Amino acid sequence: MVKQGFPKQFGVGVIGTAGALGILIPPSIVMVIYAVSANASIGRLFIAGIVPGIMLAALLMFVAWFVAWKRGYPRMKKANLRERWDSFRESMWGLLLIVVVIGGIYTGIFTRPRRRR
Numbered sequence: 001m002v003k004q005g006f007p008k009q010f011g012v013g014v015i016g017t018a019g020a021l022g023i024l025i026p027p028s029i030v031m032v033i034y035a036v037s038a039n040a041s042i043g044r045l046f047i048a049g050i051v052p053g054i055m056l057a058a059l060l061m062f063v064a065w066f067v068a069w070k071r072g073y074p075r076m077k078k079a080n081l082r083e084r085w086d087s088f089r090e091s092m093w094g095l096l097l098i099v100v101v102i103g104g105i106y107t108g109i110f111t112r113p114r115r116r117r
Contacts, residue, residue: 010068021056021060024056025050025054025098026047026098026102027102028046031049043102046105047102050098
C-alpha cells in the first residue's frame, strides 16, 4: 500500500482492523478452538458470526473508502469485465468455503456419528 501511495498509518489501520475481523467471520479456527474449550456448538458460533462479520466488513469498506476519498488517496484503474470475471473465478472456491462448512455441519455430513461395525 505504501508503494502505491497510501500513508503507512492508513495501511496499518486498515490491515489491522481487517485482520481482527478474520476471527469473527466463519470458518474461523478461533471459533472452533473457543467452541471446543467452552463446550459450545461450532455450527451455532459460525451462524452467529455471519451477520455481524458481514456488517463490520461492509462498515470497514465504507470507512476506508470514505477516508481515502476525502484525503485524495490514489485509485487503481477500473477493472474491465474480463478481469472481474477472472478474479471471481479464481476466488470462487474460497467464497464457497463458508457454504460448504456450514452446510456440512447443518446437513449432518460432518457431524453425524459413525455407525459401529
